[in-house]
Amino acid sequence: MKRILMVAMLLGVAAALAACGGQRTALDQGVALYKQGDCAAAQPFFDQTIARPNETMDIAYAYFLKAKCAENAGDAAGAYENYYAAKIVVCYDVATSTEHENLNTYARSEYCERILPDTLHKLAPDVGAAEVKAIKAKINAELNARYMQQFSTSTK
Numbered sequence: 001m002k003r004i005l006m007v008a009m010l011l012g013v014a015a016a017l018a019a020c021g022g023q024r025t026a027l028d029q030g031v032a033l034y035k036q037g038d039c040a041a042a043q044p045f046f047d048q049t050i051a052r053p054n055e056t057m058d059i060a061y062a063y064f065l066k067a068k069c070a071e072n073a074g075d076a077a078g079a080y081e082n083y084y085a086a087k088i089v090v091c092y093d094v095a096t097s098t099e100h101e102n103l104n105t106y107a108r109s110e111y112c113e114r115i116l117p118d119t120l121h122k123l124a125p126d127v128g129a130a131e132v133k134a135i136k137a138k139i140n141a142e143l144n145a146r147y148m149q150q151f152s153t154s155t156k
Helices: 001-022 026-035 040-049 056-072 076-096 103-128 129-149
Strands: none
Touching: 001 056, 026 056, 040 056, 056 076, 056 103, 076 103, 076 129, 103 129
C-alpha cells in the first residue's frame, strides 16, 4: 500500500512539474535559448514576444536581447536598432507608470536615462550618422503605428 501511495504521489509531483513547464511564454523560451548562447534559435521567440507581448516590458526585454545578440555577432546597425527600440519602449513605460515608488520603476528609469543612451552613443560611430537617423525614423514610425493601433476600431 505504501508503494502504491508513493508511486501515486511521485506521479502527481511529476504531472505538476510538467504543467508548470507547459506555461512558458515565448519570451521565456527565447531567454533560455539566449542564455545557452543560441541567438539564432532565440530570434523567432523574441519576434513573437514583440508581436504579441503579455506586457509592455516584455517588448523592451525582447528588443534588448535581440540587440545583445546583434552586438555579439558584430552587427552594429542591428544592435543599434534594437537597443533604440528597447529604449523607446522602456522610456514610454517609465513615463506612463503609476508605480512611482516601485524599485522596478527605478531600475527601468536607469535603463531609460543612462544605460541605453550610453550604449547607443558608443555604437553610433560604428553605425554612421545617416544610418542612425534612418534607424530612428524607422523605429519611431513602427512604434507610433503600433501605439495608434490601440485606438483604431474594426468596422466589420
